[in-house]
Amino acid sequence: MDLRVAAAYLCVALVTLSDATGAFATLGERADSIANDSHALSAAAPTTITRAKYSMQELTAETTTVREYLTPEGVVFAVAWNGLVHPDLRVLLGCYDEEYRGALAQQQRLQGRRQKHVRSQRLVVETWGHMRNLQGRAYLPELVPEGVNLYEIR
């Protein structure tokens, strides 16, 4: 746990440096980054739902809705979305984006498929759906609180 939190804070430090360029990040960050996302994604004020093992904040941007899932300690362990377009994953993945791009580049393109599953060392990114209702999620398996059913994360 200590290592995880340390990793998360390392991520925040990097992101803070990049704030000036507009490259906001959330996955692995503390909840206060959601205000950044809300701004970067042109979203209205978030709505919050609290569950036993986590809380969820939903940001409705112009054509895409993003949900951020928080551990009881307030760290974002997952994001999910649906809408007209996939959101800017650089914003949502933050310092995990590079790791994601690396894993994606290793993956073979599957023509005829309408979903994708990318797994890297620390991150899982999945997309599904179809035109006008594209959906997806990204999560950090190590940070998912015990007892949370992944089927709730969407």
Add this chain to the structure above:
Amino acid sequence: MKFASIVGFGTLLPFIGAMAGCGGGGGDGGGATASAPTLVSITVTPANSSLEIGNSGLFTATGTFSDNSAQNLTGSASWSSSATTIAAVSDEAVSKGTVTAVSSGSAMISATVGSIIGSTVVNTTVAAAPVNVMAVTVNGSLCSASSYLNKPCVSVTVCTPDLSVCQTVNDILLDTGSFGLRIFRQLIPNLALSQVASGPGSLTGCVQFADGSSLWGPIQRAAVKLGNEPAVLVPIQVIDSTFGSLPLPCANADPTPVSSGFAGILGVGVLTEDCGPGCVINSSNGVYYRCSGPICVGTTVALADQVQNPVARLPEDNNGLMVQLPAVPVKGVPSLDGSLVLGIGTRANNTPASATVFPTDQNGDIRTIFNSFPTAGFFDTGSNGLFFPNADPAVLPVCPAPNNDWYCPPVARALLATNVGNPGLPTQIVPFNVSNFFTLTNSPNNVFRDIAGPSTFGFDWGLPFFMGRSVYFGIEGKTSNLGAGPYVAY
């Protein structure tokens, strides 16, 4: 029915005097006033007609008597055909004179009473393709040679708005999971279409797919011909990753047909536009851009300027469509011929005998329950397998790498899912089969019924669902004898 088809007879040949029965029986001369009038000749009508293969028509034999009276002898004459393999005629009491066109050619149809014979010629013709039918080949002649498994292809003709120049493009993916026509620039290099303006710039589109791929290019008005329907003037996307500059959502835009796996894509799902109201009011929609030179910025777009499902713009057959594919054996086939029939209940060839109608939500989704797990269900010819979540790994293990995006059960699995219309009715159980992807596809075949793979969420009823079925897609805002769109029926 037989009477109805007679209405369609046309006299194609000049009259050639087919009445042969002039001999015999008439030699009484005058004077025998007390004797009954005798049969002098028989005339068979319709004369010199044409009949489409497979159709039937009722012919009539009319006798002319020595007192110049006439009598219908259809039921009493003996009927025959000079070439029964071309046109058959019934001599049975209940159907005397009914001619059925069997194959292409000409035959003489004769009616005989005693020694008097009357005849006419019938020309049998190949049925003209109905205007509302488009051929679909799965990995067949309309697909490029290197196509991936279970790829349904159609041919579309694209013309300049004034119809002066047209080009027919094959290898167009038939896609009920998207909306509108998109064709790579490389396939229509010299076709001068009409660029849709966006303020002082050029309207340009970015469409993303659920696998993370994207298509980028200018939106241009074209006259699009589907089958033998009248051309419809609609905005299409000319796929061109070199146009303007790529915005972030299209940073990975496919550059060539080889990269995307198709020359173009024909989106004919239940919705009318590719973006809809979201792009009318929001400029940061991520789908539409205004490009001036290399500078492209997000823009709002009126519905009429968005890429349109061309079926919705047809003059008559605009309320939906039917995808029809033959059944496929478990081991698969090299290729498959089916059809895309435009319109629902607008013609004899698209009126369903029976179909269960599933109203969809505003995204074109229903609900599908599998292993007690409900998820959004959709019907997508553009997906080459069945893809669904929550499979029991003991029943449906994924294949070893590199095929771990497919299921490889040790034996064929017979499974059930339940489709539920929006918002809660009707409910119907759908049986389906999943076999070992690796074993099945280790074959020269390209078209398979029983291939499936995992999805995180969403039950994607891909192309295998369509095999052996007629599946109807009712377009939003339109009605048919199946009800008000949007709906899917099968």
